[in-house]
Amino acid sequence: MILGCLALYPELYADRLPKLSADLFADSAHRDIFKAILRASQQSPTYDAALIRTHLQEPDNSAELYHCAEVATKTSPFDEHFRLLMAAAQERFIREQLADRLLDGTPSPDQLREICDTADSAYSVDKEIDRRTDFDRYVQSLGKPRDVLYTRYRELDNILGGIRRGTLTIIGARPSVGKTTYALNIAQNIADYGRKVAFFTLEMTRDMIFEKLAVRGCQLDYSALRGTVQQETSDRVADYFKDSELRNNLSVIDDTNSIEAICAYIIGTKPDVAVIDYAQIVTTMRRFDHVRVKIDYISAQLKQVAKRTGCRVILLSQLRRSEAGVIKPPTMSDLKESSGLEQDGDYILMLFRPHAQDKSVDRAKQRYVYPPNEAAVFIEKNKFGRTGQIELNFNGSQQTFTEVWKEH
Structure with a gap:
């Protein structure tokens, strides 16, 4: 039907021709006819079936060309059949890729996901649109508020302009500096004003994270939640969690360690923000000979899932230990065992204490x-x-970082 429309009505479907390719057609005769239509269109914009026929590599396909023309007058609109063609080509691609992978053994879930993502990218109807509309959509978006999330750290938001959709933020720090606390403060701020946050804690338990949230939210001393908690303190924490937005907007996940499961969770639930604590202890179903390659793979996967879902991903990372006796602010080159973090990060923050x-x-x-x-x-x-430096005050007893200017 598609080939018949292209053959009979070149003036109506000339703009559709660049969106098609011969490999979309499963039948060899149809591939030959499409190539002949393409060559005829290059010879004359007002080509007809007779001109197409002269470009057929297999003369026996003339009968199939006329059959296509007959079908085109009897069936449903071109666009619907175009979608069917793309879907069939996508399924064929997946079957062929699976057959190849099965020769090497059972494909892993990550390999299956890669095949499906490639098929979706290559044969998506939504991508087969006039590229000019992309520019039009961008220009129209300029007059609308940009969808960014604010951390409610005023100076940080002033420098970053908020965190954009589909971005990867790296927060690096050396051990015991407080990177979990700082990231959790940001997550708590964002969840408090109604946006969905997923916090993946690979080192601490869910209750340890709740403890940090309660200490900061209730302005308690950290020691108040150790051992047997007084009834007054317990009631205060209960009231805080009951009245805050955290119950509805913050999910703390402590039983998901692999990058494949983390990405699947983000794709399935589509939170506004996902925080992963931290890169060096994330696992993967794939095997790598070097830790550096594994971290690069994890970083790349999170970058792709951020772009695919629009989620703002915040990945925490340890830094290389400094030389003994040398106390100096960290830089991007201190990101432990990875160049991928430095490359993939849209925002890179270094916490220093x-x-x-x-x-x-x-x-x-x-x-x-x-x-x-x-x-x-x-x-x-x-x-x-722009980049910059922001002075902070760390209150360890209440697990809180604040910007110094606020205290003045």
């Missing part, structure tokens, strides 16, 4: 050389704007 590395005391002044509360976040990469 010197006290975590040096807890020595200045005996003359009777105080720490590096106060426990002093911290900073360095915005090392911002694909959409």
Whole structure:
């Protein structure tokens, strides 16, 4: 039917011709006819069936060409058959790929997903549109509010301009600096104003995360939730969780460790934000000879799932240990065992708290050389704007980072 329409009505379907290719057709005769139509169109915009026939490589296909023309006058509209053609080509591609993979053994879930994603990308009807409409849609979007999420850290939002859809944010820090707490503060802020957040905790249990949320939300001392909790404190925590938006908007997942399961969860639930704590302990069903290659793979998978779903993915990462006695702010080159994190990250934030590395005391002044509360976040990469440094105050007893300017 499609070939008949192209042969009979070149003036009506000339714009559809570039969207088709010979490999979409399963039958060899139909592939020959399509190639002949393509060559005829290049010779004359007003080609006809007679001109097409002269370009057939197999003269015996003339009868099939006329059959196509007969069918075109009796069936449903071109667009519906175009969708059917793309769907059939997609199914054929998947069958062929599966057959090839089965020769090497049973395909893994990750390989199956890769095959389906490739098929969806290659044979999607939605992608077969006039490219000019992409530009039109972009221009029309300029007058509309941009869909960004704000962390409610004022200076951070001022520098980043909010976190865009479909982006990957890397938050790096050395051990014990507080990267989980800082990321959880951001997640708590976003969930509190009604956006869906999934927090994947691979190191802590769900209850440990709830404890951090309660301490910050109720402004309690961390020790108040250790051991036997007083009834007054218990009621205060219960009231906080009951009245806050966290119950509806924040999901804490502590039983999902593989990158394949994490991506499947994001695709299935489509949260506004997904936080993964942290890259170096994420597992995968694939085998890699080197940790660096594994981390690069994990980073790439999260980048793709962010683009595919529009989710803002925040991935925490450990940094290389600094040289003994050297206390200096981290940079992107300190991202542990990966160049992929540096490459894939749209935003890269480095959390720095010197006290975590040096807890020595200045005996003359009777105080720490590096106060426990002093911290900073360095915005090392911002694909959409400027970078900078923000001074922070860390309140360990209430598991809270605040921007220093607020305290003034």
